[in-house]
Amino acid sequence: MFGPSRSSHLSSSRRCLWRAGVFGVGLAVALTGSAAAGEAGVQCVLGSQASPSDLNAACGLIIDNPAASRPDRAGALVARADARARTSGGISEALADLDRAIALDGKNASAYRLRGDLTRQAGGNLDQAATDLGKAIALDPQDAEAYEQRGIVRTSQRKLAAAIADYDQAIRLRPDYAQAFSDRGVTYYLGGDNDKAVRDYDIALRLDPNRPRTYVNRAAAYKKLGQLDKTLADENEAIRRDPKVPEYFDNRGLTYAAMGDYDKAIADYDQAIRMEQRANFFTNRGDSYQYKGELGTALGDYDTALRLDPKFALAYNNRAVLYKKMGERAKALSDYEAVLRLDPGNEDAASGRRSMMSEIARFGGGAPHPLNAPDLDPSFDCDAAGLAVEKAICADPKLGALDHQIANAYASLMKAQGARSGDALRRAQRNFIAARNAGFGQPAYDLRLAMQRRLEALQAEAR
Structure with a gap:
């Protein structure tokens, strides 16, 4: 939206505010006494009603006419800048025209307004853009667009209260x-x-x-x-x-x-x-595949995102989460460290790195059977499976692998905690299995999601 996401993700309004007659009053008055302007002057005054090529040619006749007055030539330069800014790659030429216009006529409010707006659009100095727009407002306090454009600049500067005041004034002038x-x-x-x-x-x-x-x-x-x-x-x-x-x-x-x-x-x-093809699109899709439990597909999307943008911290972070679920602790640690190189203040990545360092110290860096491996069987004997939920787990290799990971994580925790302190863990595991068996087949129950959350809870407890 405004620049995002996060994918998400957030961008402020970026647009050209060209209006018919945007320079009309000052330029029209200036041209009334210029015989040299003639038909070209009329065409130039039409401003954005004319095509950029026609406007460029007509205004050029005034700009290059030594008999034209300085205000006439300044007004024509502003009109031509307007035309040039509406063509691809023309903003730099437009800004050069506006510099000339202001040098010829320092009271041309439209020149200051347009230069301020184009400076912002070109990614130039925001303070300079705000100064130009302030001069435009001082020369023409009734110009609603100048207030609105300065509001955009001030928003970009995070001067939000000042921006609101500018928008308020623009709306008072033009409800x-x-x-x-x-x-x-x-x-x-x-x-x-x-x-x-x-x-x-x-x-x-x-x-x-x-x-x-x-x-x-x-x-x-x-x-x-x-x-x-x-x-x-x-x-x-x-x-x-x-x-x-x-x-x-x-x-x-x-x-x-x-x-x-x-x-x-x-x-x-x-x-x-x-x-x-954008890195954030692949990352977002990878997140949804990860939530669905399609971990191999999710991994492919994160890899593609990072090929497109090797500095995309979010993709590293979310791939680290995936590697953690797969039991690939060393790879998860590497990705968390990549996030912190790109974004040293990222608290989630710092927490993830600490977690992975602790798990590696306790369990080792990698998993002998990654979670997305298709040959992992469930933790129970499928030949003896009697419940519908057990048959569903046996029929889906991804669910079977997930069940295997849950069982391994539970067994590791029980071994670490010992029989006496493991009572709460046993109750929680029994409750999970009971809820799984009762919930399977219900319209709102998502077996894969429930199993994934149980695995995450066990992994969190291991930390």
Whole structure:
């Protein structure tokens, strides 16, 4: 959404705010006394109503005309900068035009506003962008877009209260300013005020329903509020309105995963990957496969993610969790250490590394039979299996391997704790088996998930 995830994952509004007549008043006044401008001047004044190529040529006639006044030439440079910024790779040329325009006419508010906005979009100095937008506001205090654009800059600077004040002013000047409501919603979201964020997104969508990004942003706020049904509805709407954005499918996949519907999550990640191969998409899909217990497939996705981005800490972290489940402690430790090289302050990875170092000291670094090996049999005799749940475990190699791991982990813990202190562990294991036998076949019962959680509980107790 705003830059993410986490995959998740979060991006602020990135768009060009080109408007018909955005430079019109100052430039039109300046050109009234310029005979040299002629038809080219009229074409240049049309601003973004003209095509970039036509605008570029028309404004060039004014810019290169030595008889034109300095304000005329400055206004034409601003208009041409607008046109150039709307073409691929044209922002640097646009910024050069704006520097010239400001040198010719230091009172051209539009030049400062456009330079500030383009500086931000180009990833330039945010302080300089805010200064330019402040000058634009000082020259034209009624320019709602300048306030809105400075709000974006201040949000990027994490000056959230100042950004809110700018959006407030933009909305006072233009009560129907859908983009300002949407961007203020982003800022409220970043500040943790999700109720206010939702209210602003609601207003933005009433003013302009065709805003897929705003639906995505409102979905993120709903998710923070725990309202997953509304989250899903907004993500569906965003995809309906713009089905060509892969991150929209990835976002919806994350929501399905949060709802426990891993098959639908995987289908959405598949679609996102078909559209564009990104490390976070593979990592998210790997997570869902891991939750489903399809550990070999999950491992393949994490490996692919790290081939695409060898510095993606989340993929290392989640692969470490997987290796831990597989009993591959040395590999898990290596991945946790990779996370900490990339993100030294990652507390989860630091905890995982400590856990793996402790387990390696007690049990060794690797598992002789990895969890995803297809030839592992269950811990019991399948020929004597009488219960439906036992037959299901015997019929599925992954479930059989998981049962084997649970039995091994339980036996190791019992050996470590001794008979007297193992009473609680025995009760917990009996309760797990009883609940497994009773729950199997019930509509809401997930056998693989229940077994996976039991294994994780035993591994946690071993630490």
